Amino acid sequence: MRIIVQNAKCQGHARCASQAPHIFKLDDEGYILPGDIQVAEGEELPASRGARSCPERALELTR
Ligand code: F3S
Numbered sequence: 001m002r003i004i005v006q007n008a009k010c011q012g013h014a015r016c017a018s019q020a021p022h023i024f025k026l027d028d029e030g031y032i033l034p035g036d037i038q039v040a041e042g043e044e045l046p047a048s049r050g051a052r053s054c055p056e057r058a059l060e061l062t063r
Contacts, residue, residue, distance in 0.1 A: 001044050002062050003037040003051050009058035016059055019050035024059075032058065 003023075010032045016024035017032075023046060025033045039047040051059035 001039040004060040006058045009056045015053040016050040020046035
């Protein structure tokens with residue numbers, strides 16, 4: 001599983017990181033770091049929860 005990060009949509013809500021801080025890394029101002037996220041095996045559940053928690057829909061799950 002991979003997460004496509006759309007930085008232009010991120011408003012710094014940080015809900016993704018509060019769900020899974022080891023998967024969703026934020027910069028000093030609380031915005032998601034650029035670059036797609038490759039989800040490790042066994043991390044699909046927290047990754048999908050974090051991605052779905054973003055109110056701006058900045059995190060797109062893909063296979
Ligand atoms: Fe940004 Fe959404 Fe996370 S707005 S910090 S990607 S919850």
